[in-house]
Amino acid sequence: MSQLDRFADLPGVLYVVDFPRWKWPILRQCFAGRSLRFVSADAIPPQARAVVLWGRAPLPAALGADVPVLRVEDGFLRSVGLGAELVRPLSWVIDRRGMYYDASAPSELEDLLRTTEFDQPLIARARSLRERIVAEGLTKYNVGARRWQPPSQARRVVLVPGQVESDASIRFGAVTLRRNMELLRQVRSLEPDAFIVYKPHPDVAARLRITGVDEERAHQWCDAVVTDVPMHTLLDTVDAVHVLTSLTGFEALLRGRAVVCHGQPFYSGWGITKDQHPHPRRGRPLSLDALVAAAIILYPLYLDRFGHGLISPEQALDQLALWKAQKGTAAPWWAEIYRFFLRRFIGVR
Numbered sequence: 389m390s391q392l393d394r395f396a397d398l399p400g401v402l403y404v405v406d407f408p409r410w411k412w413p414i415l416r417q418c419f420a421g422r423s424l425r426f427v428s429a430d431a432i433p434p435q436a437r438a439v440v441l442w443g444r445a446p447l448p449a450a451l452g453a454d455v456p457v458l459r460v461e462d463g464f465l466r467s468v469g470l471g472a473e474l475v476r477p478l479s480w481v482i483d484r485r486g487m488y489y490d491a492s493a494p495s496e497l498e499d500l501l502r503t504t505e506f507d508q509p510l511i512a513r514a515r516s517l518r519e520r521i522v523a524e525g526l527t528k529y530n531v532g533a534r535r536w537q538p539p540s541q542a543r544r545v546v547l548v549p550g551q552v553e554s555d556a557s558i559r560f561g562a563v564t565l566r567r568n569m570e571l572l573r574q575v576r577s578l579e580p581d582a583f584i585v586y587k588p589h590p591d592v593a594a595r596l597r598i599t600g601v602d603e604e605r606a607h608q609w610c611d612a613v614v615t616d617v618p619m620h621t622l623l624d625t626v627d628a629v630h631v632l633t634s635l636t637g638f639e640a641l642l643r644g645r646a647v648v649c650h651g652q653p654f655y656s657g658w659g660i661t662k663d664q665h666p667h668p669r670r671g672r673p674l675s676l677d678a679l680v681a682a683a684i685i686l687y688p689l690y691l692d693r694f695g696h697g698l699i700s701p702e703q704a705l706d707q708l709a710l711w712k713a714q715k716g717t718a719a720p721w722w723a724e725i726y727r728f729f730l731r732r733f734i735g736v737r
Contacts, residue, residue: 395419397481398456403430405448407440410474415460416693417698418482444487444556451577454476459483461686464635465521465704468530468711471724472596473730477709478704488687489633489709490560491652491667500682501658503674514681517701518642521684524709525620527639529588533718538625542583544633548572548610549619549636553600554737561633562651563665567730568600568632571650572609575630578648584610585623587636594727598736618717637661638683641676653681676707 401423404415409426424440429448432439438456439448447457450494463479471477476596481488486495506514520526520534538545551558552592565571572586586606591597593615606613614622619639623629628646631637633653640647641660648662651654656664657670658679690704691697693711 395422398422398458399508401425401436401454402438402440402458403427403432403436404440404498406430406445407442411442413695414477414480414691417505417695418460418480418689419471420697440482444490444560455719456484457471459487461487461489462528462529463690464638464683465526465688465708466528468708468715468717470529470531470594470596472591472594473726476693477691478693478708479690481688487556487560488654489557492560494669495654497654498669499685500686501654501674501679502670504678504682504686506675506678506681510681510685511675511677512587514677516687517684517705518677518680520705522620522643524705524712525618526708526712527619528635528703529590530618530708530712531717532616532621533716533717534614536612536617536625538583538585538612542611544579544582544628545585545626546575546579546582547585547587547629547636547640548575549624549629549631549634550592550596550600550603551585552589552591553633557633557653558651561653565632565650567602569602569606569609569631571632572606574650576609578630579628582628583612585614585622585626586610587619588616590615596727596736616719626680642680654683677736 402419402424404424406429407426412426432448432450436455440458443461461481462477463481465479466477467475469475483496486493488495488497521592548571553567585673585715592599623640623643623645629637629640630648633651635649635652638655647661652665652667657667659673660676690699690701692699693707
């Protein structure tokens with residue numbers, strides 16, 4: 389099924405609820421040939437036959453029970469730069485069933501992982517994409533400029549990536565632990581002899597999102613705190629990664645690292661990760677490349693960087709690699725000025 393075929397049954401008019409204006413042209417790329425009406429939640433007309441929401445935004449009160457709802461979020465290979473800095477995305481996911489980070493309910497991605505028959509051509513395509521992602525050092529945001537190496541005497545190095553604690557992925561995907569420092573303390577108790585590295589979320593490091601509770605005390609439970617280090621180079625130096633629901637766990641799996649999940653991210657439950665809280669709807673054993681096929685090929689939409697419609701995953705990697713080579717991963721000199729105005733006019737959440 390092509391990307392456009394997924395939406396062939398939708399009506400000609402879609403009502404888009406409370407989307408920031410800068411995302412409007414990007415959404416139009418996703419639905420070529422349809423009319424998009426951008427409205428507030430209290431202005432949806434009775435004739436609406438489909439609505440589009442961002443992430444896990446609540447359903448509008450006046451929405452009919454039988455009206456299809458499409459939820460939009462960033463994809464897993466997004467950009468060179470942060471979403472919090474309003475950098476244009478190269479991929480989005482559009483889910484008509486739920487959202488991939490919401491473990492409380494099924495999503496289209498979970499359905500793909502549970503039911504798809506992954507044939508050999510699809511697996512081979514996924515393997516080729518995975519190998520290229522790793523070889524070119526591509527990740528979700530592709531930021532960071534510093535180099536870091538663990539001390540030579542460190543026998544086992546464990547990474548704990550921080551998350552934005554107010555994010556929906558924690559609200560809907562965490563189980564018992566919900567704070568970065570709760571996770572870090574747990575990892576210290578589970579890995580007492582390891583050299584533990586903590587990496588704050590890049591949005592938090594850029595002071596565009598709120599610092600987690602007690603996060604300034606991270607040094608009490610880890611051996612090093614690193615910022616502005618590219619995630620792909622950091623993953624090359626570690627033996628294992630412990631996560632709540634962070635996408636870093638998926639990026640670590642691509643690179644052959646052991647991953648321990650303390651929450652229920654989309655990539656847990658398929659026999660590839662060590663799960664502290666096994667998910668009752670999952671359990672089908674999958675190969676890494678089957679996971680990649682669903683998460684990188686079948687689920688996302690890839691958006692031409694220059695606004696020219698949809699593109700294939702392979703074309704997206706071409707554009708992302710070229711973007712990274714041209715821009716580099718170091719923040720430009722004016723970045724902090726730009727972030728100052730973002731904090732002032734959008735706020736820190």
